Amino acid sequence: MRTVLATTLLLAITAKVNAKSCTVQSSNGRSDDSPAIAQALSECAEDSVITFSEGVDYNVFNPVKANLSNVTIQMQGNLHLSQNITHMQSIVNASANTNATSLYWFDFKGQGINWIGSTNITTGWIECYGQAWWDTNPPNGTGAIARPHLMHYNTSNAIMQNMKIHNTIAWGVVVNGENLTISDTFIDIYSNSSGFPFNTDGFNVKGNNISILDSTIFNGDDAIAVQSGSYNILFKGGTIGYASHGLSIGSLGQDQSKFAEVENVTFDDITVVDAVYAARFKSWIGGQGLARNLTWKNIRCFNVSFPMFVTQSYFNQGSAQTQIESGSTTVRPNNASVVMENFNWVNFTGTINSYMPGDGSCVTDPCWYDAGFPDLKHNEAIIVECNTNTSCSDFNFENIQLSPQNRLEPSVICLNATAELNPQLGLEVDQDGYCVNATYVPVSS
Ligand SMILES: *[C@@H]1O[C@H](CO)[C@@H](O)[C@H](O)[C@H]1NC(C)=O
Ligand SMILES: *[C@@H]1O[C@H](CO)[C@@H](O)[C@H](O)[C@H]1NC(C)=O
Ligand SMILES: *[C@@H]1O[C@H](CO)[C@@H](O)[C@H](O)[C@H]1NC(C)=O
Ligand SMILES: *[C@@H]1O[C@H](CO)[C@@H](O)[C@H](O)[C@H]1NC(C)=O
Ligand SMILES: *[C@@H]1O[C@H](CO)[C@@H](O)[C@H](O)[C@H]1NC(C)=O
Ligand SMILES: *[C@@H]1O[C@H](CO)[C@@H](O)[C@H](O)[C@H]1NC(C)=O
Numbered sequence: 001m002r003t004v005l006a007t008t009l010l011l012a013i014t015a016k017v018n019a020k021s022c023t024v025q026s027s028n029g030r031s032d033d034s035p036a037i038a039q040a041l042s043e044c045a046e047d048s049v050i051t052f053s054e055g056v057d058y059n060v061f062n063p064v065k066a067n068l069s070n071v072t073i074q075m076q077g078n079l080h081l082s083q084n085i086t087h088m089q090s091i092v093n094a095s096a097n098t099n100a101t102s103l104y105w106f107d108f109k110g111q112g113i114n115w116i117g118s119t120n121i122t123t124g125w126i127e128c129y130g131q132a133w134w135d136t137n138p139p140n141g142t143g144a145i146a147r148p149h150l151m152h153y154n155t156s157n158a159i160m161q162n163m164k165i166h167n168t169i170a171w172g173v174v175v176n177g178e179n180l181t182i183s184d185t186f187i188d189i190y191s192n193s194s195g196f197p198f199n200t201d202g203f204n205v206k207g208n209n210i211s212i213l214d215s216t217i218f219n220g221d222d223a224i225a226v227q228s229g230s231y232n233i234l235f236k237g238g239t240i241g242y243a244s245h246g247l248s249i250g251s252l253g254q255d256q257s258k259f260a261e262v263e264n265v266t267f268d269d270i271t272v273v274d275a276v277y278a279a280r281f282k283s284w285i286g287g288q289g290l291a292r293n294l295t296w297k298n299i300r301c302f303n304v305s306f307p308m309f310v311t312q313s314y315f316n317q318g319s320a321q322t323q324i325e326s327g328s329t330t331v332r333p334n335n336a337s338v339v340m341e342n343f344n345w346v347n348f349t350g351t352i353n354s355y356m357p358g359d360g361s362c363v364t365d366p367c368w369y370d371a372g373f374p375d376l377k378h379n380e381a382i383i384v385e386c387n388t389n390t391s392c393s394d395f396n397f398e399n400i401q402l403s404p405q406n407r408l409e410p411s412v413i414c415l416n417a418t419a420e421l422n423p424q425l426g427l428e429v430d431q432d433g434y435c436v437n438a439t440y441v442p443v444s445s
């Protein structure tokens, strides 16, 4: 049904008279096609359709940056990033960005940029060749230096369909804007060695009214990370897995001087396979802001290490715990928190990974995801850590049915959520009205 609608919409776009169209020429593997891509994007920068021909291979050995308006990119061919790591690193290092990790190989900006990928699984891919980068990561390192991110998709009033991406070097798609519907994405990241695909976030989202539907994301970091400045976000349908770090909000409050804000986010109807986390919220010690009305519901977990996780003491592995956004480090006082209001976890089913918890992103002892939890038994269904007894309110856990593989009863680690501020908590509290570390016992509200 969706395909039919999409095709109709597409015909409506392409059928208009005087629609400009550009077909990108390929050297068929003989040379770098990024000049031809840049030329097409500049000739057809407005009110146009840009077509990458079906089944044709394009070498994208240099970054592509375009300012577009009302443009549909028909991705019927396959894009290949350079496999020369030295070449790419020199471009990242030479880029105008002072931050050596913030170069995007594809940087699209403007109103109405539609990306329509092929529905044919054999074509329409972006091949990123990340494996060789992951393999250069030294033992206990947290990723190769000078890695480019794949794409900055900064647009509004647009759709992205059937985006297909293989083995990104670092982040996948950073989405900024308003009124965006992204559907049927396939992000496939899988390491065939012990080289871990660090920082291979699927989507990083910041904006208003953004939906990501029916997508499949296998990767080595957050499947989706919803950033500060995000409102009315829906992630619905599909599967995430491999070494996924989950359906994440944050990290929020890394820059202590900025007020972080996230409101109205729903994750619904998702299967989570082999991931470290399923539902995850992370904010920094000492940050400030407000996260309000977040829901994770109808989440099916298979072999997930930490199905539900909330921390207000997040820090990045490989960074000083006190690091702030500029890269400078100052004292980070543990006296402020991004306040959390109205969080809901409803209908979680499946299994907790008891026997091989975590993933290859662990390069320290204890692993970053075990830090602060010395007594894990890997039957933990829920971990909630509120920095103060007022920093979380209106939390609600409902119909949580998770079974640890070791056949222990599922358990809860819970700090500082009070019955007074969380009347529908759905978890056990002690006589002082504080949630407790205990076997999970559903408490109806
Ligand atoms: C958008 O571009 C198409 C051509 O691809 C054109 O027919 C249409 O009129 C444009 N829409 C607007 C609002 O400019
Ligand atoms: C998919 O694309 C490939 C490569 O262009 C082509 O050979 C094949 O016939 C296509 N399959 C379908 C079902 O269109
Ligand atoms: C981007 O293109 C639009 C027109 O499509 C133009 O108004 C704007 O000035 C351009 N911005 C830059 C930075 O080139
Ligand atoms: C890789 O890129 C570097 C830097 O641009 C260049 O010196 C080298 O010749 C390239 N290697 C290959 C095999 O093309
Ligand atoms: C998003 O859609 C709303 C409702 O249609 C509209 O008012 C708003 O201007 C749109 N945002 C942008 C950036 O165009
Ligand atoms: C919470 O957000 C959802 C969408 O994610 C919305 O449907 C609902 O109305 C919001 N509730 C409140 C109280 O704002």
Ligand SMILES: *[C@@H]1O[C@H](CO)[C@@H](O)[C@H](O)[C@H]1NC(C)=O
Binding pocket: 231, 232, 263, 264
């Ligand atoms: C959150 O959703 C509610 C209910 O739909 C709406 O009233 C409110 O404006 C939304 N908040 C933001 C920041 O968009």
Ligand SMILES: *[C@@H]1O[C@H](CO)[C@@H](O)[C@H](O)[C@H]1NC(C)=O
Binding pocket: 098, 099, 100, 101, 102, 324, 325, 326, 327, 328
């Ligand atoms: C680059 O940006 C990242 C993410 O915002 C940040 O962690 C890092 O400290 C920055 N590095 C420099 C040198 O500014």
Ligand SMILES: *[C@@H]1O[C@H](CO)[C@@H](O)[C@H](O)[C@H]1NC(C)=O
Binding pocket: 297, 298, 346, 347, 399
């Ligand atoms: C939870 O699951 C039940 C049973 O499938 C369903 O009726 C209910 O709508 C679900 N709740 C939410 C909030 O999706």
Ligand SMILES: *[C@@H]1O[C@H](CO)[C@@H](O)[C@H](O)[C@H]1NC(C)=O
Binding pocket: 139, 140, 363, 364, 365
């Ligand atoms: C990697 O870290 C682990 C755990 O901290 C340590 O046991 C091991 O010796 C380290 N390996 C190297 C090569 O540094």
Ligand SMILES: *[C@@H]1O[C@H](CO)[C@@H](O)[C@H](O)[C@H]1NC(C)=O
Binding pocket: 372, 373, 374, 375, 413, 414, 437
């Ligand atoms: C609950 O468990 C956490 C993590 O192991 C621990 O830090 C905390 O002290 C425990 N709380 C109580 C009251 O034992």
Ligand SMILES: *[C@@H]1O[C@H](CO)[C@@H](O)[C@H](O)[C@H]1NC(C)=O
Binding pocket: 386, 387, 388, 389, 390, 415, 416
């Ligand atoms: C709980 O909150 C109080 C203040 O509200 C704080 O002093 C205490 O350190 C918190 N406990 C934990 C384990 O974070």
